[in-house]
Amino acid sequence: MTQTIPAVDYLVLGDEPHLVAQACAQCGALYFDRRNACAKCFATEFGTRPLATEGVLRAYTIVERGAKNGPFTSAVVELEGGGIVKANLLGVTDPEVIQPEMKVRLATFEASVDDDGTVAVAFGFEPIGA
Numbered sequence: 001m002t003q004t005i006p007a008v009d010y011l012v013l014g015d016e017p018h019l020v021a022q023a024c025a026q027c028g029a030l031y032f033d034r035r036n037a038c039a040k041c042f043a044t045e046f047g048t049r050p051l052a053t054e055g056v057l058r059a060y061t062i063v064e065r066g067a068k069n070g071p072f073t074s075a076v077v078e079l080e081g082g083g084i085v086k087a088n089l090l091g092v093t094d095p096e097v098i099q100p101e102m103k104v105r106l107a108t109f110e111a112s113v114d115d116d117g118t119v120a121v122a123f124g125f126e127p128i129g130a
């Protein structure tokens, strides 16, 4: 049987894949990496908070690389209700199509398969309604 694992530990798979952030218990600041203390208020208590799967595009860069892999679009997305995440915009590299503030939705894809058949699932964002 094929095992599926998230490529990053803040991605939760399942019927409705979503991201989970570490939320500062005192000020609510969100982090994706483990912290010993909040960068904003220095509190040391954190809880986990599931984040929305939809948000808006805040910034992007179309990255050109070898013809084999083609260009890709690196994006910064602000999720509804909070949480800013950097990820690729999937399937979109045309500057004519990409609009600042455009609505996007979390999408997962198989990033790699190891020798045991374990599938690593990564995430990106895709435009809503495109």
Ligand SMILES: [Zn+2]
Pocket: 024, 025, 026, 027, 028, 029, 038, 039, 040, 041, 042, 043
């Ligand atoms: Zn804090």
